[in-house]
Amino acid sequence: MDHMNVANPYFGVFVLFVLTFGAFFATTVIARLASRAMAAKDTEKLKLTVYECGPEVTKQPNRISPQFYLFALLFLLFDVEIVFMFPWAIDFKLLGWFGFVEMMLFILLLAVGFIYAWKKGALEWHNIK
Amino acid sequence: MEITLTHYLILSTLLFAIGLIGVMRRTNLLMLFFATEILLNAVNIGFAAISRYYGDLTGQMFAFFVIAIAASEVAVGLGLLIVWFKRSGGIDLTTMTSMKG
């Protein structure tokens, strides 16, 4: 196996890192140039204020409960663990009892986490203040 | 044109570079987490491609591990972000300078 085959193109990692920096600076500069070029040259203060007697713009209050995000996070965490079960399921017969026990242990650990979340009240939907 | 390992690796490095730029440029904390996800997934592409090149499945297993770790990192980060947002009403990192010096 000729490892140089792999090494040579990856040598470009370094070059790309330098390019990253170039791009970083370039975008910084362009953004500033552009904003300056397009900005209104007339910086009379009044023009930038809120229209006459119009009320201050109020933000849309965040109506989504934080509990929702917590749910989403928990879902994400447990969902991701599926990736470990997928290969196990495919090779279930090959792995046999050993694989089964191992996966049960894994699920047990997940269950501990689940119980913990439950007891902590993270799953209680109505518990919103 | 045949797509070789090199192409995958260049893709992965490009993605990594994009992620790095994001990390450096963004001031929105949510975007920062997006950027770190891009970084990790760029590496995943690399792992999968190399694994395929060697005909060795371990590389793909590594990708799974990376996904799991990325998820837990993001979970910790987002959990904190929620608390942060509830307390300070914003997720802009330029406001995060109470300690300096």
Add this chain to the structure above:
Amino acid sequence: MELYLYLALFSPLAGSLIAALFGARPKTLFTGVVTSALLGLSLVSSTILLFYILGGGAAVHVEMMTWMATGDLYIPFGFLVDQVSVTMMMVVTVVSTVVHVYSIGYMDHDKSFNRFFAWLSAFVFSMMVLVMSDNFAGLFIGWEGVGLCSWALIGFWYHKESAIWAANEAFIMNRIADLGMLIGLFLIYWNVGSLQYDRFFEAVVTLDQSVLVMIGIFLFIGAMGKSAQFPLHTWLADAMEGPTPVSALIHAATMVTAGVYLVVRANPLYEMIPEVGYFVASLGAFVAMFAASMALVNRDMKRIIAYSTLSQLGYMFVAAGLGAYWVALFHLMAHAFFKALLFLGAGNVMHAMSDELDPFKMGGLKKVMKGTWIMMTLASVALAGIWPLAGFFSKDLILEVAFVEHHYVLYTVLLLTAMLTAFYSFRLVALIFHGEERYKEYGSHPHEAYTFMLIAMSPLALLAVIAGFAFKGSYIDMVTAVLPATEYHVHSPVVFWIMVIGTQLLVGAAIAYAYKKYQNAKIDKAFEQRPCYKVLFNQYYIPHFYEEYISKPYRELSHVAWKQLDLRVVDATVDGIATLFYKTGEQTHTMQNGNLSTMLRWMVAGTVLLLALGVAFTVGISVVAG
């Protein structure tokens, strides 16, 4: 003998620990008495050792423990009592016992009485470690220990800003010098593989000349700091902020002479490098003159004595630098006695005058303070070098050494300095004790010190008188057993007598002039306007120089480095191009501005930097290899 060695070494430590136990309590007379008694024990043991060595006994050498032993590294920790160290032990124990007893009276009204004795005894212990160690590592530990204790004692009255400042100044100056010393020690270890004195001195002959010169120079830098030689001398005068017994013990008799001890101890090294020795001697002569000139016009009693110490240290370095090690050690010993006496006398005067330091505000004190007057006069006579007191024998020897070795420039400088010494010593005596009673204008009510303080000082007075003619002979016999026994004799008796009598006459004239000028001196305003007075009074403007050109630029530089350089560097590397084109002026991007984005950029920048280096390096290696 080993028992006495341990007794001499550890009884001060025991005293210090006992006193430290009561450190934060209000005054208990007990601590003072116990520490003094334990020091007395140490003194007795040292005396027994002295007589043992005088009687021709072999040097006592004990290896107490192995300090470090791993692999090739083997540093045993032992103690050595030979002719040189026993001399130092006697000096240290005699002066410190006297100072301890004296301090019981002097510190009588201080609320930190116990703390004072804890530190003072700790100092004595460190000093004993310094002089008794049989290797450079032990010497260095003692060296650091005395530095630490001196720092704590100078800053003893920590409520005074000036005391804190002086303590820190002394400490920092000494650290600078210690860095040199440490490099010297590393060089020794590196080249010899051991820090034992005997191993090193055996190896000296085999080492390269340039290495020896380096070691000699670096060790001497260490000695310069401790002995306050130019240009590290400013701390000594400022160290007078500490209590007077501290000045007597540490900044006159013992610690500041550690540098001389180091040079004497390392005599086989300096024998091999006479050019460095000559430099040491020249610097010594310069400092002798330089310090004496500053003492001429100073108006602070303790500073005058401090400058005189500096000047006498210069004498010692002349002798040591010219290879007359035993002469240096002899002067060290004699000087310790009369200078400590002088300081303690000054302490009495300060007490009497409620801490007044300006001798122009005293005058005529001999009526009320007869005992102090007699002792300080004796000490000043000894310092001036009048026959038959101690100073005559030791100082005259140094002059002879310079003459015999044909260093006539040094000789002349030293001779002049001897006159200056006589002048400023008696200027001080005249101002304090004679003439009109000027203190009455300032409303002071002087009184004599406690009798037991005077009694405590009397051994020093006795030694200041007899140390010269009584001990010289036996001392030379003893100490030349280990130090090069060069005789310094002016061959022609005529020249010899002319020199001796001439010196005595010149010194006498200087004394007479001092009395005449200052007996009834009012402050001479016209004289004070003269430039040479100003230069001397301001210590050659050296403290100003340090402040203006070292401290201030350093502060400025660090300020600039932090605010400007850092800003620029970060912006140059991270935001570089952008800032070049646009003066954003939004907010300063210092390294630690607490901004997460900056941190991330630093991190990526660091990675790229490291990667660039790595790639450059590997490519370089590939090119070389391929």
Add this chain to the structure above:
Amino acid sequence: MIYELFLILPMMLIVLGALMLMLLSHREAPLNRNMLSVLILALAFGLTLSRLGEAHSVFVFEAIFGRSFIVDSFSTLFDLMILGGAMLTLLINHDYFKSRHYFDGDFFALVLFAVFGMMALSHAHELISAFISLEIASLSIYALVGYNSDNPKSREAMMKYVVLGSLAGALFMLGLALIYGATGSTELGAIAAHIAAHPQDAHTMLIIGGFFVMVTLFFKIGAVPFHAWVVDVYHGAPLPVTMLMASTFKIALFAVILRIYLGDFAALGDFWSLPLQILCVLTLIGGSFLALSQSNIKRMLAGSSVVHAGYMLIALNAITLGNFNASESILFYLMSYFISSVGAFGILSFLAAHEHKQLTFEDFKGFGYSHPYLAAMMSIFMLSLAGFPSTIGFLGKFYIFTGAIEAGQIALAALGIFVAFVSIFYYFRLIATMYFYDTPKTEQHFGFDTTTVLILLMAILSIWGGIGTALLPYLPTPDALIELSRHAITSLD
């Protein structure tokens, strides 16, 4: 099989203990959780201690884990240091835990998880396992840093640490991908075999990958220029967590760094040395600047911890140049730094628990008179951290500098000595503040309780480690420690 189970029993104990604490956390505390976790740690410590001194090197359950998990004398010593460190950290903060309401069961569960991650780190013989262990430890520590979410500083510190930490993690993975691409394996032994089988100039990719891995590890120990987080995170984190990060976590990180450098990448030492030297210089100087400019003691100690990492990098550099003996000096230095810093932090924690202070230099004015004993011990710790002769810190530095000189790195050793001299300024600033100012407060009573006794123990250890040796002939000495580490390191060959 049974023997292998016995070998990993300490780690399993920690995990089970952590799970138990986690599940019990919602209950009313039936007993002191702090003492419970200390008990678990002590049990694991005792089990590990029984293996000390016995030479062994076993790939545990090779059939299942492959060669990714090793138990050898090296990891045993590090396990002991980690467990002991965590135990002392928890015990010395006993008063602090009682004085703050937010330390509930979860906190101790997280500490145990972090300890588990650190132990796994010292056992990892494969880079993916090393990464996962590192993440277990790091994730727990992220949560611990932000544990007091009522404190905005704590939250801010956690956020900074999490974001920077994930960037570092991504770099680690990139490096890993490169190493995997170059060698086809991430197992340290296989990598070493690959290096040995190929010519020196064919390792470009492997070296670049190695750099990324190292960047992450150096980030975690706080080497400049990856140090930006250190001061803020140490400041924002609760005191016990700061202690855990400053001492115990660093020990675990050096376990993996040493394993990588000594065991397997040793052949590529030449390539690391130049960047490492530059890193050393940057770390020593940058860290000194950081420490010099702080007004809060916690931040000053954080800055100085960067400098201490720099000293260890000097020794690491000596290793890359072929002086493998320098690794003992790292181990010794870790111990000496641990003792002195835990003591110093312990005093801070004691004060924070009893007097609710901000812990700035201002607060220490006249400390020498209000708390004479604690102030004396604080002075000892500061002296030891500064490397004053006759303290354990001096010996640690001495070994490091002599090791560097033996490897021919005289310039670095000189810089190290210089930085040590600079460090005297900021450490002595504290001593001077304690003794050179008056305080209106009267002397406080010095009572013996868990915290103060442990602080006293640390103070005694600092002094004993510096001079002890032959004074008490039958007690173990620092030399014994060196012997122990030498013995442990032989198992890497």
